Amino acid sequence: MHAVLSVEIRKLNRSLAALLAVAAPALIAIFTFFNLLRGKAPQPWEMWMVSSIGIWSFFMLPMSVTALTALVAQMEHGPKSWDHLRSLPLPRWRLYAAKAAMVLAMVAVMSAATLIMTWSAVMLATAIKPNLTPTGPLDMAAYAATMGKVFLAAILMVAIQLWTALRFASFVPALVVGIGGTFFSVVATSARAGVFFPWQMPVNMLATEVWRVNTALALGGGLGLVALVLAVAHLTRREVL
Known part of the structure; x- marks a missing residue:
């Protein structure tokens, strides 16, 4: 498995994944x-950091997952290298498990980068306008914990996107699923049933109702891991269309 992961890392290094990881x-x-900089009075640190987590979990995370899974899949679909990979003397499931591991690792990196870059942006802006220096405590541990929950709640969405991207040689189905999921997530923001919708599970980590947080986390994380295992098992037995 270590060798397969090493190959996946080298493939990502030669792709646009690094650019995506920084750009989002x-x-x-x-x-x-x-x-x-547009502000007139200083705001609490919590407003800036939680707003950043909200933007990431609500919109940027789903779109990044859509782009990332399509990119990872097209590295094999584009040059039509699946036949070669699946003929190698190693269990097929490792090929797909490695893809899933790399996508999750990239999402984790981008999640952490969102917090770090947001903090840096605030510090840079307040260096220009010191009178807007945020008030209150900067509890990075709490923000990191919240972002960690967002990551876990997003696993089900990642599993669906990755399965679609790897299952079909064309990138169109994966884009349709990703764009469609994000669209319905946005237009149904206040829907009570949104806690059961994979694309809304991450943003529910910011909900004030405890049941919404726990439900979305259990479904997104727990069911997401099950979905990843099932996706790998299914792809191992099926051919790409």
Whole structure:
């Protein structure tokens, strides 16, 4: 398994994955930077950090997962290398498990980068306008814990996107699923049943109702891991269309 993961890492290094990993969190940081500079009075640290987590979990995370899974899948679909990979003398499931591990690792990196870049953007903006320095405590441990829950709640969404991207040689089905999921998540933001919708599970980590947080976390994380295992098992037995 170590050898397969090493190969996947080298493939990602030669792709646009690194650019995506930087660009998505950077956009949130840029928005935070200019939004702070427009302010008239200092705001609490919590507002800036929680807002950043909200933007990430609500919109940027689903779109990043859509792009990332399509990118990872097209590295094999594009040059039509699945036949070669599946003929190698190793269990097929390792090929797909390695893809899943790399996608989850990239999402984790982007989640952490969102917090770090947001903090950096606030610090840079307040260096320009010291009178807007945020008030209150900067509890990075609490924000990191919340972002960790967002990551766990997103696993089911990642599993669905990755299965679609790897199952079909065309990138269109994966894009349709990702864009469609994000669209319905946005238009049904206040829906009570949104806690059961994979694309809304991450943002429910910011809900005030404990039951919503626990339900979305259990479904997104627990059911998400099961879905990943089932996806790997299914792809191992099926051919790409």
